[in-house]
Amino acid sequence: MLLSSRTPRVAALLAVGASLALVAAAAPAEPLGIGDRLFPHLGNPGYDVTDYDISFTYHGDNGKPLDAVTKIDARATSWLDRINLDFSHGTVRSVTVNGARAHYASKGEDLVVTPAAAVAPGQPLNITVRHTSDPRPGKKEVGWVRTKDGLAMANQADAAHRVFPSNDHPSDKAYFTFRVTAPKGYTAVANGLPVAKTRQGGATKWAYRTAHPMATELAQVSIGRSAVLHQEGPQGLPVRDVVPAKDAKALKPWLKKTPGQISWMEGKVGNYPFENYGLLIAQASTGFELETQTLSLFERDLFKEPAYPKWYVESIMVHELAHQWFGDSVSPRTWSDLWLNEGHATWYESLYAQEKADRPMAKRMRAAYRASDAMRANGGPPAAPKKPTSDGKISIFRPVVYDGSALVLYALRQEIGADAFQRLERTWVSTHRDSTATTADFVRLASQLTGRDLSGFFDAWLYGKKTPPMPGHPDWKSDPVSKH
Numbered sequence: 001m002l003l004s005s006r007t008p009r010v011a012a013l014l015a016v017g018a019s020l021a022l023v024a025a026a027a028p029a030e031p032l033g034i035g036d037r038l039f040p041h042l043g044n045p046g047y048d049v050t051d052y053d054i055s056f057t058y059h060g061d062n063g064k065p066l067d068a069v070t071k072i073d074a075r076a077t078s079w080l081d082r083i084n085l086d087f088s089h090g091t092v093r094s095v096t097v098n099g100a101r102a103h104y105a106s107k108g109e110d111l112v113v114t115p116a117a118a119v120a121p122g123q124p125l126n127i128t129v130r131h132t133s134d135p136r137p138g139k140k141e142v143g144w145v146r147t148k149d150g151l152a153m154a155n156q157a158d159a160a161h162r163v164f165p166s167n168d169h170p171s172d173k174a175y176f177t178f179r180v181t182a183p184k185g186y187t188a189v190a191n192g193l194p195v196a197k198t199r200q201g202g203a204t205k206w207a208y209r210t211a212h213p214m215a216t217e218l219a220q221v222s223i224g225r226s227a228v229l230h231q232e233g234p235q236g237l238p239v240r241d242v243v244p245a246k247d248a249k250a251l252k253p254w255l256k257k258t259p260g261q262i263s264w265m266e267g268k269v270g271n272y273p274f275e276n277y278g279l280l281i282a283q284a285s286t287g288f289e290l291e292t293q294t295l296s297l298f299e300r301d302l303f304k305e306p307a308y309p310k311w312y313v314e315s316i317m318v319h320e321l322a323h324q325w326f327g328d329s330v331s332p333r334t335w336s337d338l339w340l341n342e343g344h345a346t347w348y349e350s351l352y353a354q355e356k357a358d359r360p361m362a363k364r365m366r367a368a369y370r371a372s373d374a375m376r377a378n379g380g381p382p383a384a385p386k387k388p389t390s391d392g393k394i395s396i397f398r399p400v401v402y403d404g405s406a407l408v409l410y411a412l413r414q415e416i417g418a419d420a421f422q423r424l425e426r427t428w429v430s431t432h433r434d435s436t437a438t439t440a441d442f443v444r445l446a447s448q449l450t451g452r453d454l455s456g457f458f459d460a461w462l463y464g465k466k467t468p469p470m471p472g473h474p475d476w477k478s479d480p481v482s483k484h
């Protein structure tokens, strides 16, 4: 994710320019979580999802609930007398577990399901929920994003369960099939590759499937008056962009940048990790761009705002592209590992600007160093970020996880050298491909590859209240934190 509230972004740009728990049979139905430090109630214990198959019927009005069926294939990892799913924003009509009708109740942000028979550990668990999926209003926490011509999805950090019942935590990745029925004139696109398109009277039904496992927060379904444009990336990679039909021609010069950006990223970290890529350009003011897997979400205005220099817009495109490796293919085990997503995406965003537009990274990093103590005071240290505020779950996306964390990577490169740093980056994305990883995994790999115990270095940089001295730049200073 990259926050983009319009005015602050221009201001910032000008500034840069100048410079487990078991479910007991007798326990009451209650919301459960897996104890994420930042979102303790999200995710659920006792099962591991392997497949989601989600059908939506769109009625041509983004102010009305969609009809939906969510089928979940999972494996029980403990005895389950009750099964908690995360789901908060629709009406549930029926639930079956392993083919038999189940009782259910909504508790907090959970849908608590009581199967007719308890499920044993290791046993397959097939859950079918018939429900609606309500796109209203949802501004603060997101989930469905209402666009001018339909809907898109923005589920980060934990809003997928506002759209469909799920185990809504990035530690439980699964394969997804999306089936969307929409009236004439609309086009539906989702993550992954198309597998079917059928006409049903006046409506069309599309189906897409992911070739790789995906976190719920990275799901994307676009329904709109869209054009779908195809081009080829490196080694024949299908590049598919989804844009408002009326803007297709005007947006093409931007879309043409993607294949070269993919080649550039592959040169840095190795092969692109998924089956396809492309931009979803939506007519909506979300206030951010988002790395939804294989199909990154962008606001149309990013490409239309004359105040943004070309190099800047391209570096934002690279930010979301870099997330396909860092955040999507290798996704965070917990939300406290968010710095690994955003620190790397900011790193490649900044490196691209240096190599392609002569915007030195050292200059940006020196500015980040100056602000670093204040960023830590505001958002906590990079790997122990402060909890979300009342402004919503996306309030964890503070400056410390962006430039404050790219700065950690800069310090690391200064400490171990550019060659070792690049080897670490390449090994990281290949070792943890299609999986989840933690901060401790990153520290361990860096130490292994360099033959040095880097735990002290990382402790100071990732968990310190104050920014440690920058290796090789003893003159860099962090501004004192102003007290209000």
Ligand SMILES: [Zn+2]
Pocket: 001, 002, 319, 323, 341, 342, 345
């Ligand atoms: Zn990001």
